[in-house]
Amino acid sequence: MKTLLFLGLSLLVALAVPSAEGVCLAKHESDYRTDAVNDNGSSRDYGIFQINSQYWCDDGKTPGSKNACHISCYKLLDDNISDDIQCAKKIAQEARGLSPWVAWNRYCRGKDLSSYVKGCF
Numbered sequence: 001m002k003t004l005l006f007l008g009l010s011l012l013v014a015l016a017v018p019s020a021e022g023v024c025l026a027k028h029e030s031d032y033r034t035d036a037v038n039d040n041g042s043s044r045d046y047g048i049f050q051i052n053s054q055y056w057c058d059d060g061k062t063p064g065s066k067n068a069c070h071i072s073c074y075k076l077l078d079d080n081i082s083d084d085i086q087c088a089k090k091i092a093q094e095a096r097g098l099s100p101w102v103a104w105n106r107y108c109r110g111k112d113l114s115s116y117v118k119g120c121f
Contacts, residue, residue, distance in 0.1 A: 019120075020113035021098060025049065027116065028103035034084075035077045047076030049088045050101070056087055068094075 029050040030036035038045040043054035043062045053062040057073035069087035076084050091100055098104040 020116045021104070021108055023116040024108035024111075024113050025098060025101055025104045028107040029101060034079050034081060037077070044073065046073040047084050048081055049076075049084055050103075051076055051084065051087050051091070056091060 026032050026048050029045075030048045032048065034048045036045075036047060036050065038050060040052075043052055043065075044059060045052050046057060046059070051057055051069070051073070053059040053065055053073050055066045056069045057071050057076060058065050058067040059073035069090055071083055071087060076087070092098055098108070
């Protein structure tokens, strides 16, 4: 629970969104796994927030990667999520919200998310 609290509070500060939304995002993108990788064919999603190699990080495998977060995708797979948060913050700022994440749109957007942080505060 301490990790979830840290994650929620970090996202609250870093993304300027309610912490329950950040926890919901992490749950449905990676099931809170920092080592999660999803192969999309031409690109891959990495880490707890499933950050995509086509636009945001460099995995050395994705042709034409923009690497807008200036980070190796493999750095997003460790338990130190501070760099993941910085990249997620950049994505959210550019998009003005969490809409780039499919799981957030499907499972979190417009829903009652209080259960994700129940007992944390």
